Amino acid sequence: MNTRDSEHLIAELSNKENYILTPNLKEADLILINTCSVREKPVSKLFSELGVFAKQKKPDAKIGVCGCTASHLGKEIIQKAPIVDFVIGARNVSKITQVLHKKHAVAIDTDFDESTYNFGEYRTNRFKAMVNISIGCDKGCTFCIVPVTRGEEISIPSELIYNEIQKSVDSGAKEVMLLGQNVNNYGRRFSADSKIRDFTNLLRHISTIKGLERIRFTSPHPLHMDDEFLKEFASNPKICKQIHVPLQSGSDSVLKSMKRGYTKEWFLNRCSMIRSLAPQATISTDIIVGFPSESDRDFEETMDVLEKVRFEQLFSFKYSPRPHTQAATLDSKVPQEVAQLRLKRLQDRHTQILDEVMQAQLGSTHFVYFDELKPHGKIAGRSDDGKLVFAKGGEELLGVIAPVKITKASRSLLEGEAQI
Ligand code: SAH
Numbered sequence: 001m002n003t004r005d006s007e008h009l010i011a012e013l014s015n016k017e018n019y020i021l022t023p024n025l026k027e028a029d030l031i032l033i034n035t036c037s038v039r040e041k042p043v044s045k046l047f048s049e050l051g052v053f054a055k056q057k058k059p060d061a062k063i064g065v066c067g068c069t070a071s072h073l074g075k076e077i078i079q080k081a082p083i084v085d086f087v088i089g090a091r092n093v094s095k096i097t098q099v100l101h102k103k104h105a106v107a108i109d110t111d112f113d114e115s116t117y118n119f120g121e122y123r124t125n126r127f128k129a130m131v132n133i134s135i136g137c138d139k140g141c142t143f144c145i146v147p148v149t150r151g152e153e154i155s156i157p158s159e160l161i162y163n164e165i166q167k168s169v170d171s172g173a174k175e176v177m178l179l180g181q182n183v184n185n186y187g188r189r190f191s192a193d194s195k196i197r198d199f200t201n202l203l204r205h206i207s208t209i210k211g212l213e214r215i216r217f218t219s220p221h222p223l224h225m226d227d228e229f230l231k232e233f234a235s236n237p238k239i240c241k242q243i244h245v246p247l248q249s250g251s252d253s254v255l256k257s258m259k260r261g262y263t264k265e266w267f268l269n270r271c272s273m274i275r276s277l278a279p280q281a282t283i284s285t286d287i288i289v290g291f292p293s294e295s296d297r298d299f300e301e302t303m304d305v306l307e308k309v310r311f312e313q314l315f316s317f318k319y320s321p322r323p324h325t326q327a328a329t330l331d332s333k334v335p336q337e338v339a340q341l342r343l344k345r346l347q348d349r350h351t352q353i354l355d356e357v358m359q360a361q362l363g364s365t366h367f368v369y370f371d372e373l374k375p376h377g378k379i380a381g382r383s384d385d386g387k388l389v390f391a392k393g394g395e396e397l398l399g400v401i402a403p404v405k406i407t408k409a410s411r412s413l414l415e416g417e418a419q420i
Helices: 002-017 040-056 068-073 075-080 093-099 146-150 158-170 199-206 227-235 252-258 264-277 296-309 336-359
Strands: 030-035 062-067 086-089 105-107 128-132 175-179 214-218 242-244 282-289 313-318 365-374 378-383 388-392 401-409 414-418
Touching (some): 002 030, 002 128, 040 062, 062 068, 068 086, 075 086, 128 158, 199 214, 264 282, 296 336, 388 401
Parallel strands (some): 128 175, 388 414
Antiparallel strands (some): 365 401
C-alpha cells in the first residue's frame, strides 16, 4: 500500500507540478520520504535518513515526510528535524501539491476521505497494476497502529475499481494486485454509491475484464474467509493461487488479547479448506512473537500451527509496542531475550520447511509472468503461486506468461527454461 501511495504522490507531482523522477539525490529539488510506522524500527530510521539527506541535498531542495509516521507524529517531526519542509499523512496523499508550497505545512487529518479521489496515472511497472479497493482499517487489533494512522475503513466504489483496472489493462498490464488493509472486508462502508458491495462478488466482477489474466490481493483477514470466498479463490482461474493468511499467534488466549476475532481452530480449518480446494496454492502468513503475556505454551501453539500448515512464506516479527495502541499499556512484557529466542526457533524451523518446499519444485512446470529484465541475459517473473522465477531471455519475453520447467531451486528463487 505504501508503494502505491508513492505512485500516487509521483503522479500528482508530475501531472500538476511537472516534476520528474531522478535517481540522483544531489540533483533533486524535492525529496519525499514515505514512511511506515507498523514497528518502531522504521520510525528511528526516518530520523537517521533525514540526517543523510540534509548533508547531501541541494541547498534549496525541499524535504517532505509522508505516510504513517507522518500521520502519528505530525508536527513533532518538524520540531525534531526543522530541515523538514512539510509533513503529509497516509490519508492525505491527494493534498501533496497544496502542502508543497506551504512552509512547515502539516496535513495529517485521518478523517479525510480519499476513497473517490481521481489520482493521476503513474505505475512503476507497466505489466502489473496495484489498485486500492479500500482505505483505512476498522479492525482495532490491539498491537496495531494502522487504524490510528490510516483512519476508519472506507471501500472504494466498485465502478472506480473496475475502470482503473481496465485502464491499466489497456496500457499493458495483465496482472492486478488489489490493495487494502482487510480486502475481504470490502463493502463495510462506502462514502459513495457502489454496485458491488462484497469482496467475493468484486472478484467475480473484475474477472470479466478482457485481457486481465491474473488477480492477486493483499491482505485478507482470516476472520472474513467464508466458504463462498474460499470456493471462489479456488475455482476462479484468474485468481492466482497464492493467499496471505495472517496468523499472528497460534494461542487462543493471545489471539483474544490481540482482538483478532478468530481461534486457532478456525484458522486451521480455513487453511485446510484452502489446501483441499486448491492443493496447488501457497499460503503465506505473518506471526508476532513476544506479545505481552505470551507464555512458552502459547508459543508452542504457534509452532504447532507452523507444523500443521507448513506456510510456504513467513513474515515474522518480535512484538514492538506502538503508541496509541491498547497492547502498549499491557503489563507482563516478554523479555527481549525470550522473544529473540522464540523468533529464531520459529524462523529456523520455517527455513527447513521452505527448503523442502523449494527443492520439491525441481522438474515441475510453473506458468511465469515475466516482467523484469535481469543482468546476464536473464529475465524474471512470478509463478501463479507467487514464486520468483528466473529464466534465460530478454525483451521478447517481457509481458509474456510462459511455462517454465524448473531446473534449479534455492531458498529464494527458482530457475528454469522458458518453453515457448
Ligand atoms: N492489515 C495489514 C497489516 C499490515 S502490518 C495486514 O493484515 O497485512 C503487517 C504485519 O506487521 C502484521 O500482520 C503484523 O504481523 C505485523 N505487526 C503489526 N503491528 C506490529 C507490532 N506492533 N509489532 C510487531 N509486528 C507488528
